[in-house]
Amino acid sequence: MLAVGTLLHAKQMSRSPFEVVLALVVPVVQATLAVYLFRSGGEQHRLLEAAVGAGVMGVWSSVLFGSGGAIQNQRWQGTLEMIMLAPRRPVLVILPITVATGLTGIYALLATLVWGHFLYGIRLDFAHPVAFVVAAAVCVVALGLFGLLLAATFVLMRNANALANTLEYPVWLVSGMLVPITVLPSWTSPIAAVLPTTWGARALREATSGGPVWPSVAVCLAISLLCLTVGALALTHVERRARAAATLALA
Amino acid sequence: MGSTYAIEANDLRRTYRARTGWLKPKRTEVEAVRGVSFTVGRGELFGLLGPNGAGKTTTIKLLNTLLIPTSGTARVCGHDVERETRAVRRRIGYVFGGDRGLYDRLSGLDNLRYFAELYGVPPREQKRRIAELLDLVGLAGRERERVEGYSRGMRQRLHIARGLLHAPDVLFLDEPSIGVDPVAARELRRTVADLAAAGTTVLLTTHYMAEADELCDRIAVIADGTIQALGTPSELRRRADGRRVVEVEAYGVPESAVSALRDLPGVRETAVEARGALQLLTVHSDAHVDVQGDVLRELAGIRLGRVDSREPTLEDAYVAIVSAAA
Numbered sequence: 001m002l003a004v005g006t007l008l009h010a011k012q013m014s015r016s017p018f019e020v021v022l023a024l025v026v027p028v029v030q031a032t033l034a035v036y037l038f039r040s041g042g043e044q045h046r047l048l049e050a051a052v053g054a055g056v057m058g059v060w061s062s063v064l065f066g067s068g069g070a071i072q073n074q075r076w077q078g079t080l081e082m083i084m085l086a087p088r089r090p091v092l093v094i095l096p097i098t099v100a101t102g103l104t105g106i107y108a109l110l111a112t113l114v115w116g117h118f119l120y121g122i123r124l125d126f127a128h129p130v131a132f133v134v135a136a137a138v139c140v141v142a143l144g145l146f147g148l149l150l151a152a153t154f155v156l157m158r159n160a161n162a163l164a165n166t167l168e169y170p171v172w173l174v175s176g177m178l179v180p181i182t183v184l185p186s187w188t189s190p191i192a193a194v195l196p197t198t199w200g201a202r203a204l205r206e207a208t209s210g211g212p213v214w215p216s217v218a219v220c221l222a223i224s225l226l227c228l229t230v231g232a233l234a235l236t237h238v239e240r241r242a243r244a245a246a247t248l249a250l251a
Numbered sequence: 252m253g254s255t256y257a258i259e260a261n262d263l264r265r266t267y268r269a270r271t272g273w274l275k276p277k278r279t280e281v282e283a284v285r286g287v288s289f290t291v292g293r294g295e296l297f298g299l300l301g302p303n304g305a306g307k308t309t310t311i312k313l314l315n316t317l318l319i320p321t322s323g324t325a326r327v328c329g330h331d332v333e334r335e336t337r338a339v340r341r342r343i344g345y346v347f348g349g350d351r352g353l354y355d356r357l358s359g360l361d362n363l364r365y366f367a368e369l370y371g372v373p374p375r376e377q378k379r380r381i382a383e384l385l386d387l388v389g390l391a392g393r394e395r396e397r398v399e400g401y402s403r404g405m406r407q408r409l410h411i412a413r414g415l416l417h418a419p420d421v422l423f424l425d426e427p428s429i430g431v432d433p434v435a436a437r438e439l440r441r442t443v444a445d446l447a448a449a450g451t452t453v454l455l456t457t458h459y460m461a462e463a464d465e466l467c468d469r470i471a472v473i474a475d476g477t478i479q480a481l482g483t484p485s486e487l488r489r490r491a492d493g494r495r496v497v498e499v500e501a502y503g504v505p506e507s508a509v510s511a512l513r514d515l516p517g518v519r520e521t522a523v524e525a526r527g528a529l530q531l532l533t534v535h536s537d538a539h540v541d542v543q544g545d546v547l548r549e550l551a552g553i554r555l556g557r558v559d560s561r562e563p564t565l566e567d568a569y570v571a572i573v574s575a576a577a
Contacts, residue, residue, distance in 0.1 A: 078351030086369035
C-alpha cells in the first residue's frame with residue numbers, strides 16, 4: 001500500500017505544470033547561488049560541497065511545500081476526505097504523500113549537481129560515492145518522515161502554506177545546508193541537533209568532502225523514526241480533531 | 252451485519268463553530284443538524300430530500316464518520332460511528348456529486364488502483380474487481396486516459412466505481428446526479444437500483460424529485476436541520492392531498508405580483524423557479540377553490556406562456572412540507 005501510494009502520489013505531483021517549471025528553474029538558481037557564495041568567500045575547492053548543500057535545500061523545500069501543499073491540494077481536489085475515509089490508520093494514508101514529496105525532491109539535488117557541473121564546471125568528485133548514494137536515500141526518507149510530522153499540523157490548518165512559508169529559510173540556515181552551523185549563534189545549536197535536516201545535510205557533506213558519514217546517517221535515521229512515531233500518534237489525534245472541527249473539507 | 256438496521260440515527264445534532272478575527276475574535280455558531288432520528292433497513296434505498304443548507308450533507312457526513320456529532324448517536328451496520336470508526340469505514344462507500352474528489356493528473360485506472368489499496372482490496376482481486384467496475388460504469392476502454400480529460404459524467408461514473416471497490420454494505424450517495432446529463436442520469440439511476448436490488452443499502456440525497464420518486468423505498472424530507480416528514484413516496488404525496496396546483500410560465504414577473512398571488516383567497520403557497528429568461532410560477536391552493544382565474548387576473552399585462560392546472564405530485568408535496576417548515 002505504501003509503495004503504490006508513494007509512486008502514484010509522486011506521479012500526480014510530477015505532472016503538475018507548476019512543479020515542472022519550478023523543477024527546471026530552482027536548481028539553476030540554487031547552483032548559481034552556491035557557486036557565487038563560495039567563490040566570493042575564496043573557497044573554490046568547496047564548490048561541490050556548496051552544490052550538495054544547495055541541492056538539499058531543494059529537497060527540503062519540496063518536502064516542506066509538498067507536505068503542506070499536498071494536503072492543501074487534497075482539500076482543494078476534495079480528495080482529503082476520501083483518503084481519510086479509508087479504513088486505515090491516518091499515518092498510512094498520509095505517509096505516502098510526504099515520502100513522495102521527498103522522492104520528487106531528490107530531483108532537485110540531482111539537477112543542482114548536474115547544472116553545477118555543466119554551467120560552472122564543478123567536478124563531481126565525491127570522497128565516498130557509495131556512501132553519498134546511501135546518505136541521499138536516507139535523507140529523502142528522513143525528510144519524508146519529518147514531513148509527516150509537519151503534515152500532522154497542516155491537516156488542521158486551512159492555510160497550511162502560511163506555516164510552510166515561515167519554516168523554509170530558518171531550517172535552511174539552522175541545519176547548515178549552506179552556511180556552516182559553527183558560524184551561527186550558539187542558541188541555534190540545540191535546534192539544529194534535533195532536526196533531521198541537519199544530520200542529513202551533514203551526512204551528504206561528509207560523503208562529498210570526506211568524514212565519518214555513518215554516524216550522521218544513523219542519527220538522521222533515529223530522529224526520523226522518532227518523527228514517524230510522534231507523527232503517527234499526532235495524526236490519529238489530529239484526524240479526530242479535524243472530524244470534530246470540520247476541517248477536512250473546504251465547507 | 253449483527254444489527255437489524257443498516258443505519259440508525261438517534262437524535263443527531265451538529266453545530267459548526269467558527270472564529271473570525273484576531274484582535275477581537277468573533278465567534279459564530281450554526282446548528283446544521285438539530286435532532287435527526289431515523290432508521291434504514293438492510294437493502295433499503297432511503298432518500299434524504301431537502302433544500303440547500305437543510306443539513307443533508309452534514310447528516311451524511313455524521314453517518315459516514317467524516318464528522319463527529321455534537322450530540323446524539325448513530326450506528327452503521329451495528330457499529331458506532333464515533334467510537335468504531337474503522338469498522339464503519341470498512342462497510343461503507345461514499346460518492347458525492349461534482350467534479351472534485353479525484354486525482355486529475357492520474358488515469359482513471361491509477362485512481363482505482365490507489366483507492367483499491369487504500370480500501371484494502373486484496374492485490375489478487377484488484378484487477379478483476381476494477382475490470383468489473385469499469386464495465387459496470389461504462390468506462391472500460393477509457394481507463395488509461397487522464398481524469399483531467401474526462402467529462403463530468405465520466406468523472407461521476409468513476410466516483411461510483413471508486414465507492415464500490417470494496418463492495419460496501421452501505422453506500423452513501425450525496426447528490427450523485429448533480430450536473431449529469433439526462434441520459435447519464437438515467438444510467439446512474441439504473442445502476443443505483445441494481446445495487447439496491449443486489450442487497451446494498453443506499454442512502455441517497457438528491458434535489459431531483461423524479462429520481463427520489465423512482466428509486467427510493469422511503470424518503471425523509473429535511474429542512475432547517477430537522478426531519479419534517481418521513482414515509483414512502485406515495486405516503487408523502489398524500490401530504491399534498493386537498494390541494495390543487497396551477498403552473499404558469501411567465502416572463503419578467505415582479506416580486507410585487509408574486510406577493511399579490513400569495514394573498515389571494517384559497518392560495519396556500521407560491522414558488523417561482525427561474526429557467527433562463529422564463530419563470531415558472533407554481534401556485535398551491537385548496538382543492539375546492541379554483542384560483543386560476545384570479546391568478547391570471549393578477550398577472551395581467553405580463554407576458555405569459557403555458558398555463559396548467561393539475562393534481563399535486565411528489566414535488567408539490569415536497570414544496571408543501573418545506574414551506575410549512577419555513
